[in-house]
Amino acid sequence: MEAGLLVPSSPSSSSLSSPPPVILTQDELKKIAAYKAVEYVESGMVLGLGTGSTAKHAVDRIGELLRQGKLKNIVGIPTSKKTHEQAVSLGIPLSDLDSYPVVDLAIDGADEVDPCLNLVKGRGGSLLREKMVEGACKKFIVIVDESKMVEYVGGSGLAMPVEIIPFCWKFTASRLKKLFEDSGCVAKLRTFGEKDEPFVTDNGNYIVDLYFKKSIGDLKAASDAILQLAGVVEHGMFIDMATTVIVAGELGITVKNKK
Ligand SMILES: O=C[C@H](O)[C@H](O)[C@H](O)COP(=O)(O)O
Numbered sequence: 001m002e003a004g005l006l007v008p009s010s011p012s013s014s015s016l017s018s019p020p021p022v023i024l025t026q027d028e029l030k031k032i033a034a035y036k037a038v039e040y041v042e043s044g045m046v047l048g049l050g051t052g053s054t055a056k057h058a059v060d061r062i063g064e065l066l067r068q069g070k071l072k073n074i075v076g077i078p079t080s081k082k083t084h085e086q087a088v089s090l091g092i093p094l095s096d097l098d099s100y101p102v103v104d105l106a107i108d109g110a111d112e113v114d115p116c117l118n119l120v121k122g123r124g125g126s127l128l129r130e131k132m133v134e135g136a137c138k139k140f141i142v143i144v145d146e147s148k149m150v151e152y153v154g155g156s157g158l159a160m161p162v163e164i165i166p167f168c169w170k171f172t173a174s175r176l177k178k179l180f181e182d183s184g185c186v187a188k189l190r191t192f193g194e195k196d197e198p199f200v201t202d203n204g205n206y207i208v209d210l211y212f213k214k215s216i217g218d219l220k221a222a223s224d225a226i227l228q229l230a231g232v233v234e235h236g237m238f239i240d241m242a243t244t245v246i247v248a249g250e251l252g253i254t255v256k257n258k259k
Pocket residue numbers: 050051052053054055108109110111120121122123124125126127130
């Protein structure tokens with residue numbers, strides 16, 4: 001585990017008063033984590049490019065280093081249409097898993113990280129492509145600000161997304177809810193806009209967000225149960241997939257490696 005202070009110390013020991021501590025915004029913390037992760041990128045790598053407000057900083061940085069000639073021969077595999085567009089705008093050469101079934105390194109954000117480095121992802125709706133790309137990686141670095149650290153999956157009280165096919169979505173949502181009745185599960189179709197239209201993923205599917213009042217216990221058992229339901233495409237629990245998590249907080253960067 002490494003740690004580095006973000007808050008500058010007093011410039012000289014003779015100063016009578018210390019400068020006020022620098023309060024970083026959540027977005028600045030995300031950027032710090034992202035830039036740290038990009039230090040692991042080497043020329044010639046096939047890179048999984050994550051999605052979301054944290055991963056966006058990493059993709060920007062990769063584009064910048066390519067432009068400066070400090071990185072060369074990178075092939076990016078984007079995890080969403082949005083990241084694809086961003087990478088194209090930055091001139092990052094792109095391909096896909098059909099051509100590159102093994103990815104050297106992926107860098108992506110997360111919505112929750114538990115003490116065993118299990119994740120919740122997909123609050124931005126990109127969980128399926130992310131899981132495909134990040135499941136094909138030799139190394140998967142997760143970048144978060146400290147607000148994403150939780151005691152257990154679902155512990156933030158926010159959504160655990162499940163991508164489902166649109167056909168009879170209410171039926172699938174009620175079966176999902178029933179699976180986790182003991183955890184006080186609430187299942188909600190993700191919608192957007194004034195008309196509450198269903199949110200549609202890059203793959204043409206819907207998302208049902210599951211909210212838990214308490215821990216769902218064994219994550220592998222929960223995963224198996226969800227994936228056994230016909231109509232479910234994928235869920236947002238990324239169990240035992242992250243190899244490194246970089247956490248940026250007010251007191252510095254912490255790098256947690258999988259044991
Ligand atoms: O679908 C979205 C992805 O899983 C994101 O990586 C995740 O939601 C974290 O996003 P952000 O960095 O914007 O908090």
